[in-house]
Each structure stands twice: as C-alpha cells, then as structure tokens.
Amino acid sequence: MWKWITKYASPMHFYLLANRLTPWFGWSAAVLFAVGLYGAFFYAPADYQQGESFRIIYIHVPSAWMSMFVYMVMAGAGAAGLIWKTKVSDAVARSCAPLGASFTFLALATGSLWGKPMWGTWWVWDARLTSELILLFLYLGYIALQSAIDDRRTAARAGAILALVGVVNIPIIHYSVIWWNTLHQGPTISKLDSPSIHIDMLIPLLVMALAFNLYFAAMVLIRARMEIVEQEKNSKWVQELIVDKVSV
C-alpha cells in the first residue's frame, strides 16, 4: 500500500494514472447524470406542497454537499503537501479551488431560484445561506491568493495554510451564524432537510450526488494534470510526452 502511494506521489506516474482514470470517471458521471436527471424529472413524484419546483433540489443539494466536501479535499491535499512536500498534492489542492467555488456558487444560485417562488424572495439571511456565502468568500480568497503569488509551489503551500486556517474556522463560522440567526428570529422557514423524504424522491437524489462526485473526480484529475504539466514543463518526461503527442 505504502509503495503504491509513494509511486503515485511522483508527478509522472500520477499523470499517467490520472490520464487513464479520467475517461472512466467522466463517462460514468455522464451516464449517472442522464439517469439521475431522468429520475429527477420523470420518476420522482411532484411534491405535495411545493409542486414541480422542488425538483431543483436534484442540483441544489448535491452542489451544497460538494461545496463542503471539496473544501475538505482541498485542505486535506494541502496538508499532505505541507507534510510530505509532494508536488502532486499541491496540484490537486490548487485544482480543487475553482471547482469548489463553482459548486458553492451553483448551490447559492439554485437555492435563490428556488427561494423566489417558495419563500417569495431571492435571498434570506438564513443561517445556512449565510454560511454557504462565507464559504464562497473563503474559496475566492484562496483563488485570489493563488493568482497573486507567481511561484506555483509557494502559492500552493501558502494556500494550504489558508485552507487549514479555514478548516479550523468553518465550524466556528457555521455555529456562530446559526446562533446569530436564532437570536434574531426563530426558524420560521422550513428547511430542506425535513426528517423524511420519499424513497422515490431520494433515489434520484443519491444518483445525482454520486454523479456530482464522479464529475468532480474527473474534473480535478484533468485540472491536476494540467497543473503538473505546467509545473514540470522542463522535465524530461513532459518533453517526451509533448513530442509523442505531436509526432502521433
């Protein structure tokens, strides 16, 4: 196991592995998206209260889950990069940020679209919405830091510190925001995570969640590959790779 890990911590082997894995993740994500969306639109029954517009949860909930999951991946990869100084984890951490920011934005945007007919407003300063918004700010800060520092390795390691500081802070932010909101007003709006969800509604949701995960895996591998090639552009194997591609 350890040997396997150390092998794929080398940029070249990781690149080749990522190259082979990407189509698998990508195509299975595409198939699951098709299945999940079909289920979301035709299989799942309309909600007895919210009617058809509840169907946006099939995008909204998986993106909200991913927004937090991606941050943890980013911080984990960053920590690995700080501890073992592996270039691969730096590349993975850097690749996570734009994806995580997009998922967060998607969760906020779909929530807003759903909120207009349901709550009658595009935005409420609800605890969950606010902490998701702050999460978006954390991602944007990370991206801003990455683009400000020219040296890739330094940028990745500086970003790792920022991501780890963020991980310590996220629970504090989350609970303080909940506390802030409940101080001002009680939970007057019913939340999405009502205790029970019908099984016919749940299955497409889980399929979509899996599809989002696979899509993220495919995208992060593609981005990490590009990061690695740019980072290692002076090494022999990248040169050979380019020559091969060109001659083929």
Place this chain on the structure above:
Amino acid sequence: MTRVRILNLFSTILFRDLLLGVRNQSELVNPLIFFIMVITMFPLSIGPEQSALMQISPAIVWVAAVLASNLTIDGIFRSDYEDGSLEQMILSPHSGFTLVMAKILAHWLLAGVPLIIMVLMAGPFLYLPDYALQTLFYTLLLGTPVLSLIGAIAGGLTMGVRSSGMLQALLILPLIMPLLIFSVSAVNNAMKGLPVTGELYFLAAILVLALTLAPIAVFSALKIRLSE
C-alpha cells in the same frame, strides 16, 4: 537559561517594533483618522436621528474597527520583509513562536489599543449608553487581538505580493465574521439590558484559540514565503 533567552528575544523584538511604530507617527495616526471618517459617514448617510443611530452604532463601530485594522495589518511584516531583517529573524535559532508573538503584540499595542481608546471617545457621539459602551469596550478588548492574530496570518501569506492590502482584506474578512457576530450581539444585548456574559465567553474562547494556533500558522506562512 532558555527562559531568560526567550523573554529577552520577546522583549527585544517587542521594543524594537514599538519604537519603530512610535517614530513613524503618520502610520500610527492615519488608521485612527480613517476610523473616525468611516464612523462620520454613517450619520451623514443615515440621518442624524438618535434612535436610528443608537440601534446600529455597535455595528458601525465594529465594522469601522475591522476596516481600520485591515489597513494597518499590511505593515506588520512588510518593512522587515523588504529590508531583509525578517529573513534574518527566521533564520536565527530562536523560537519562531516567540518571534511571531512579539510582533503581533507590538502590532496590537500600536494599532488595536489606540483604536479602543478612540472608540471610547467616539461612543457618546453615537449615543451609546454607558453600559453598552462598557460592553463595547470589553468586546474590543477581546476582539482586537484576534484581528491582529488573524491579520498576521494574512500579512505573512501576502507579504511582497502586488496589491497586498486588498488581498489581505479578502483573506481576513471571512475569517473574522464570528467575531463581528458575537461582539455586536453582545452590545445589542447590553442595550436591551440582557446579560452579555455568554457572548464575552465566546469571544474569550476565540481569542484563546487564535492565540494558540495563529502564531503557528503565521510562522509557517513566513517560512513558506521566505523560501521562495
């Protein structure tokens, strides 16, 4: 022996930074003027009614304090980074934790403490009742060191970067939202005559956490940026 050395190092850096800060008077005074100006903008834009101002004055004071401390944090490592003395300090065999703590304490004494005094003077202009002003003082006493500590992380990460001030604000602001929430709600509670110990304990807990962990993050940030 080692304890004496650590204390020596701590006080040497602290006094050096304080001396540098006091000699550079404009950098000391400008953030305070900025703070007063931001506060002045609110009565001008909201209107001079006492009730409206009183309701939002804790929020005004805290937002202005956060913005003002964002302006000062840029200087915490910059001049030492530019003239190379920071590199020498990091290379020295002394404890990085002590070094960073001394610099942060100096920053707080130069930027945080004058700000607190300024707030106490500005309080009556915002029609804050005495008890609320007292609570505001406590929240600032517990909160401004956290601003310096978290600010130092951003300052370390962004030193030597183009337009670092803006970037620092982007990094700091999301991290200090809990501070804002607890502080302002404490003062609001005080104005309603409700107990405020809960919020103050939370602020103290955040301070202790920041005191424990932030110097580690600052020191590793400095090492990473200097190894470039």
